[in-house]
Amino acid sequence: MFCHHLRQRALPEVWTVACANVHKLASLQNVSSLPQKKAQCILYPFSVIEPYLDRSVDRSDFHLFEPSVEDMLRAEKLFSSSPSHQIDYYTSAERLDHAPDIKQPEVCFIGRSNVGKSSLIKALFSLTPEVEVRVSKTPGHTKKMNFYKVGRSFTLVDMPGYGHRAPKDFVDIVEPYLFTRTNLVRTFLLVDGSVGLQPADRIALEMCEETRRPYVIVVTKLDKGAPRTLLTNLLSLQNSVRSETTSCFPQPFLVSSVKFWGIYLLRCFVGHITGTVQLTDTAQRREEDFRITGMSAQTNRESLRSLTWPFVHFTSDRRCAVLKDRAGVKGSTQSTCPWNTERLLDLTWSHVAVGAFCERMNCHADAAVCSGTDCLVPPSNFNEILSVVLSTTLTVMLAFVMFSMGCTVELPKLLVWDNALHGVRPALIFNVLPVQAVVIIIMGCCPGGSGSNIICYYLDGDMDLSISMTACSSIMALGMMPLCLLIYTTLWVSADTIQIPFESIGITLVALLVPISVGMYVKHRWPKPAKKILRIGSITGALLIVIIAVVGGILYQSSWDIDPSLWIIGTIYPFIGSGLGFFLARITGQPWYRCRTIALETGFQNAQLCSTITQLSFSAAELEIMFSFPLIYSIFQIVAALLTVGAYQLYKRKCGGGPSEDMEASSLEEGEADTRKQKALENGGFELNENNVVTSKDNDKGTQF
Numbered sequence: 001m002f003c004h005h006l007r008q009r010a011l012p013e014v015w016t017v018a019c020a021n022v023h024k025l026a027s028l029q030n031v032s033s034l035p036q037k038k039a040q041c042i043l044y045p046f047s048v049i050e051p052y053l054d055r056s057v058d059r060s061d062f063h064l065f066e067p068s069v070e071d072m073l074r075a076e077k078l079f080s081s082s083p084s085h086q087i088d089y090y091t092s093a094e095r096l097d098h099a100p101d102i103k104q105p106e107v108c109f110i111g112r113s114n115v116g117k118s119s120l121i122k123a124l125f126s127l128t129p130e131v132e133v134r135v136s137k138t139p140g141h142t143k144k145m146n147f148y149k150v151g152r153s154f155t156l157v158d159m160p161g162y163g164h165r166a167p168k169d170f171v172d173i174v175e176p177y178l179f180t181r182t183n184l185v186r187t188f189l190l191v192d193g194s195v196g197l198q199p200a201d202r203i204a205l206e207m208c209e210e211t212r213r214p215y216v217i218v219v220t221k222l223d224k225g226a227p228r229t230l231l232t233n234l235l236s237l238q239n240s241v242r243s244e245t246t247s248c249f250p251q252p253f254l255v256s257s258v259k260f261w262g263i264y265l266l267r268c269f270v271g272h273i274t275g276t277v278q279l280t281d282t283a284q285r286r287e288e289d290f291r292i293t294g295m296s297a298q299t300n301r302e303s304l305r306s307l308t309w310p311f312v313h314f315t316s317d318r319r320c321a322v323l324k325d326r327a328g329v330k331g332s333t334q335s336t337c338p339w340n341t342e343r344l345l346d347l348t349w350s351h352v353a354v355g356a357f358c359e360r361m362n363c364h365a366d367a368a369v370c371s372g373t374d375c376l377v378p379p380s381n382f383n384e385i386l387s388v389v390l391s392t393t394l395t396v397m398l399a400f401v402m403f404s405m406g407c408t409v410e411l412p413k414l415l416v417w418d419n420a421l422h423g424v425r426p427a428l429i430f431n432v433l434p435v436q437a438v439v440i441i442i443m444g445c446c447p448g449g450s451g452s453n454i455i456c457y458y459l460d461g462d463m464d465l466s467i468s469m470t471a472c473s474s475i476m477a478l479g480m481m482p483l484c485l486l487i488y489t490t491l492w493v494s495a496d497t498i499q500i501p502f503e504s505i506g507i508t509l510v511a512l513l514v515p516i517s518v519g520m521y522v523k524h525r526w527p528k529p530a531k532k533i534l535r536i537g538s539i540t541g542a543l544l545i546v547i548i549a550v551v552g553g554i555l556y557q558s559s560w561d562i563d564p565s566l567w568i569i570g571t572i573y574p575f576i577g578s579g580l581g582f583f584l585a586r587i588t589g590q591p592w593y594r595c596r597t598i599a600l601e602t603g604f605q606n607a608q609l610c611s612t613i614t615q616l617s618f619s620a621a622e623l624e625i626m627f628s629f630p631l632i633y634s635i636f637q638i639v640a641a642l643l644t645v646g647a648y649q650l651y652k653r654k655c656g657g658g659p660s661e662d663m664e665a666s667s668l669e670e671g672e673a674d675t676r677k678q679k680a681l682e683n684g685g686f687e688l689n690e691n692n693v694v695t696s697k698d699n700d701k702g703t704q705f
């Protein structure tokens with residue numbers, strides 16, 4: 001229908017020419033060539049989400065501002081530069097008193113750093129690509145208030161983000177602006193749809209409420225994250241808006257700046273609230289509203305003219321005022337409508353905006369946006385089932401891996417080994433999101449995997465020490481991991497940005513004590529079967545990481561849009577860990593072969609443990625952005641290990657049979673070859689043949705990372 005409408009409508013020539021160098025979706029005209037469903041998604045993103053909502057969910061809030069395509073086309077012209085209507089960057093300001101003195105209406109965009117403010121403005125201005133709006137993956141990129149002039153119609157302001165890496169004087173910059181800027185007609189508060197309302201966003205909501213000025217929520221990154229996560233976040237956001245706000249426009253605007261979803265709708269809304277775009281059917285709508293209130297349009301208009309913002313009166317103590325959409329109003333008769341008849345038009349400073357507010361005296365049970373999972377239709381619970389299956393499988397398999405790990409532990413060795421090194425992990429200084437920082441710390445606190453024992457063999461390390469270190473660190477991690485997390489995150493991650501689920505991490509770790517203890521007992525009582533168990537455990541470990549990668553990839557699709565900083569950390573982290581271990585071992589006077597072993601054990605982590613802990617402890621939204629890290633890390637630690645082994649073997653060959661330091665080691669320990677052979681056997685079926693060449697009994701080299 002709207003596609004047909006678009007094709008019918010000829011656009012001005014100057015405007016069409018201007019579109020030549022812009023993104024193909026920047027112009028509504030190009031949307032007409034898309035399939036109906038895709039176009040619908042771009043123009044009215046809520047229509048895509050709506051089918052997933054349970055019938056009991058009141059959708060009226062989401063349909064309040066639903067302009068026609070005709071209206072959107074008119075708004076689009078507002079965002080295209082022409083000689084008589086120039087759009088350009090105007091100026092930047094670090095404080096309110098540096099802000100330009102402009103009379104025309106102004107709208108501003110605020111939100112957490114990295115939520116997509118600049119990207120959204122860039123998408124809004126995509127018809128005028130010469131307007132430079134800087135976007136960055138690094139949070140805290142925008143440091144000043146950037147003003148963009150849209151002809152003489154309005155000004156648009158890109159604000160610095162709050163939260164992670166916010167400018168130090170963020171409050172001093174933003175608060176006075178929001179409270180006192182006289183020409184500010186609307187604040188757009190952006191919330192990341194893939195992670196939902198965060199504690200910092202709640203503070204921002206409170207601040208917007210305090211200003212007592214109209215504001216609107218924009219839900220960004222709609223393309224990111226599973227529909228289920230998005231819906232849950234959206235409904236919980238909607239609940240907060242209903243119950244905790246008075247000045248917030250009840251309809252959240254759903255956008256994806258990458259895919260252009262909701263951009264045309266938002267352009268139209270901005271044009272409308274700044275008084276530039278009049279909706280074609282607004283008059284008709286108002287008449288309808290007046291009819292239902294039983295008041296004459298004239299009376300209402302006059303009474304409204306005297307009102308100033310905020311104009312909504314709340315008579316009930318619970319705020320559940322909702323802007324009722326046209327469809328809702330049409331579908332209700334006066335007697336069945338649960339709404340109070342007090343209806344007030346939404347006024348901006350000087351322009352009449354859309355819709356009518358009404359006060360609901362008694363919340364109708366069906367009308368409430370339900371929270372939690374109840375609202376979601378059953379067909380979409382595939383991911384939920386998959387998530388439960390993944391958690392269960394991971395738990396069972398990890399328990400078995402830990403059990404097999406326990407099968408390598410001999411109690412006497414456990415008691416002698418000094419685990420002081422394990423707590424030493426490099427604190428990272430990369431600009432990652434708080435949840436990503438936490439997963440990096442969890443990985444740092446994880447014990448070594450048994451894969452390190454295999455690598456150790458090829459590095460001519462101390463097998464005895466390697467096996468003991470792996471086993472000891474597995475046990476000590478139970479206490480050290482929560483402790484390290486507590487210490488590092490207190491120093492690094494501000495308390496209001498993330499809640500670390502210490503409880504579930506603790507439960508997971510303590511639960512691991514059981515299989516490890518049983519494994520140790522089995523090793524003590526039946527040493528031979530213990531070796532077989534270890535071998536199966538190694539294969540299980542490999543399977544585990546593959547399962548995590550495949551199922552995790554399906555569940556948390558957006559986690560594969562990996563931040564470059566995570567790639568960098570994943571690459572260098574194994575090297576930092578190993579380097580630090582090596583250095584500390586050397587300065588404590590350990591021989592070279594032990595230094596190598598300690599380096600390996602410090603750098604080589606049990607990535608399955610990290611994945612399982614994160615899977616069991618964090619929400620789906622958080623997993624979306626943290627899940628890929630353990631997988632990246634396991635890939636790079638294998639690469640790092642293989643490179644080191646290759647370099648070492650080459651060095652050994654070049655130096656004719658091994659470095660002199662190892663001669664020192666050989667002379668230290670008589671019959672070392674025998675010991676190594678023994679340890680190699682213990683380590684899952686590796687043995688030396690007569691020529692001192694390694695062969696694998698089971699071809700399971702490196703199966704556990």
Ligand SMILES: Nc1nc2c(ncn2[C@@H]2O[C@H](COP(=O)(O)OP(=O)(O)OP(=O)(O)O)[C@@H](O)[C@H]2O)c(=O)[nH]1
Nearest residue numbers: 113114115116117118119136140141142161256257
């Ligand atoms: N997938 C997806 N990514 C987005 C979207 N919008 C922004 N991003 C990405 O999010 C990151 C941050 O975007 P910016 O627009 O710079 O965020 P900002 O809110 O201006 O951040 P600060 O200026 O640091 O406060 C960039 O890597 C964007 O590519 C979106 O709709 N979808």
Ligand SMILES: [Mg+2]
Nearest residue numbers: 117118141142
């Ligand atoms: Mg920015």
